Amino acid sequence: MxxxxxxxxxxxxxxxxxxxxxxxGNTNPSGDAVSYPCENDxxxxxxQKDRLSYFSNILPNTKLKNEVVTRxxxxxxxxxxxxxxxxxxxxxxxxxxxxxMRITQNDHWETTLCFILSQFNNVKRIRGIVKNLMNxxxxxxxxxRDGREMSFRSFPTPEAIAAQSVSSLMQCGAxxxxxxxxxxxxxxxxxxxxxxxxxxxYPDAKEELLELPGVGDKVADCILLMGYKKLGAFPIDTWxxxxxxxxYFKGRKQSLRKIHxxxxxxxxxxxxxxxxxxxxxxxxxxMIA
DNA sequence: ACCCAGGCGGGCG
DNA sequence: CGCCCGCATGGG
Numbered sequence: 001m002x003x004x005x006x007x008x009x010x011x012x013x014x015x016x017x018x019x020x021x022x023x024x025g026n027t028n029p030s031g032d033a034v035s036y037p038c039e040n041d042x043x044x045x046x047x048q049k050d051r052l053s054y055f056s057n058i059l060p061n062t063k064l065k066n067e068v069v070t071r072x073x074x075x076x077x078x079x080x081x082x083x084x085x086x087x088x089x090x091x092x093x094x095x096x097x098x099x100x101m102r103i104t105q106n107d108h109w110e111t112t113l114c115f116i117l118s119q120f121n122n123v124k125r126i127r128g129i130v131k132n133l134m135n136x137x138x139x140x141x142x143x144x145r146d147g148r149e150m151s152f153r154s155f156p157t158p159e160a161i162a163a164q165s166v167s168s169l170m171q172c173g174a175x176x177x178x179x180x181x182x183x184x185x186x187x188x189x190x191x192x193x194x195x196x197x198x199x200x201x202y203p204d205a206k207e208e209l210l211e212l213p214g215v216g217d218k219v220a221d222c223i224l225l226m227g228y229k230k231l232g233a234f235p236i237d238t239w240x241x242x243x244x245x246x247x248y249f250k251g252r253k254q255s256l257r258k259i260h261x262x263x264x265x266x267x268x269x270x271x272x273x274x275x276x277x278x279x280x281x282x283x284x285x286x287m288i289a
Numbered sequence: 290a291c292c293c294a295g296g297c298g299g300g301c302g
Numbered sequence: 303c304g305c306c307c308g309c310a311t312g313g314g
Contacts (some may be wrong), residue, residue: 018295119296125312126294175310180297216297237295255304279295 002061003053004068008078010100011047017098017280018123019226020106020114021071023130024155037134037154038067042143045072057144073102073229076273085267085274090247094281101280103272104226108194110155111227116180116214118222125173132172137161161185180214187212202230217256225272234263234271243282 012031015021025036033046044055045068054068069075078100086092113133117126137160138153161169162185169178188194192212197205202224209220221235236244236259244259245251254262267274 115295116297118294120294120309121296121311122294122313124294128312170310173311176308177297177310214297218296222295235295239295283295 001053001055002065003051004065004074005050006047006052006074007050008100009047009052009072009074009102010098011045011052011072013098013101013280014072014104017101017276018118019104020111021104022123023114023117023127024110024134035152037138037141037152038071040139040141040154042141042152043067044145055145070105072104076102076231078102081270081273085270085277087266090281091274091277094277097284098277098280101276103229103231103276105229106227107155108197108223108227109158109188111223112184112188112194112209112212112215113155113161113181115219115222115226116184116212117174117177119177119214119216119219121177129173133161133169133174136168136172137164158185158188162189177214183213184215198228202232205230206233221272225275231270231272232264232268234260234267234275236260236275237279239282239287240275240279243278243287246287247278247282 011034015025015027015034016031021034021036025034027034032048033044035042035044039059041056041058043059043064046053052068054064056064059067082095086095114126114130117129133156134153137156141152141154143150143152161181164182166178166182169182174181197208200208205228206220206224209215209223210217215223218235218237221233224230224233225235236256241254241259244262245254248262263271263274
């Protein structure tokens with residue numbers, strides 16, 4: 001078990017804010033620890049104030065440290081980000097309320113699958129579906145901790161999902177999304193190279209992601225934000241749309257394009273961070289209809 | 290019994 | 303383009 005000093009980080013907010021780790025990670029009741037499958041092992045991370053401890057069986061220490069820093073966005077300059085997105089009272093309140101919530105960076109495929117499943121769905125159910133898929137189609141692994149052995153399941157590969165029938169994917173609870181994840185898995189197992197999008201610009205990468213079945217404007221932005229760390233991506237769901245219209249357009253309805261333009265101009269390169277804070281603060285204020 | 294969930298694809302004017 | 307509809311499923 002090694003540890004590092006951290007500041008401006010809140011593991012609980014980060015892990016519980018409907019990012020991929022919310023769906024495939026395991027948290028303790030108080031939310032200050034999380035375990036998740038990574039590179040054929042289980043990584044465990046634990047926060048105590050300004051100390052972040054991490055543990056793995058097989059990852060060498062430098063590699064594990066790099067995994068944790070990258071995964072939890074610990075090298076993002078939050079002071080700078082807050083300065084740039086804290087453009088008004090609403091944003092300042094949001095930053096204050098959820099201080100330390102960071103954008104995570106996750107595996108391209110895992111992020112893609114999670115967010116296809118997220119459409120027209122709720123967090124609890126998404127999590128259940130992902131867990132079922134892992135238990136059914138993930139590789140089994142073993143992890144040793146405090147002299148005890150425990151098993152865990154890795155995240156299923158594109159090949160493993162592509163090999164299933166739509167009806168068996170539906171038995172995992174995926175519902176009408178089953179056909180999307182099968183078709184997308186087939187493409188990713190074949191010629192669609194998710195890794196290649198890493199080096200493309202945000203608009204170019206988004207255009208390609210939109211070719212995947214079940215990936216539309218919102219899901220593509222989520223994948224780019226949390227799977228590729230393209231911090232300019234601004235996912236617009238029903239909540240963000242409504243909150244932005246109410247807060248910045250006097251309640252007048254705006255097209256997706258208008259809101260994307262607004263986000264780019266107002267929040268710029270860190271629009272993705274702004275979106276995360278807008279969503280959670282708007283919801284906590286119950287900014288409904 | 291209903292209603293909803295961080296949308297998307299397809300069809301229409 | 304903008305609008306409308308159907309969609310699997312489980313929890314409030």
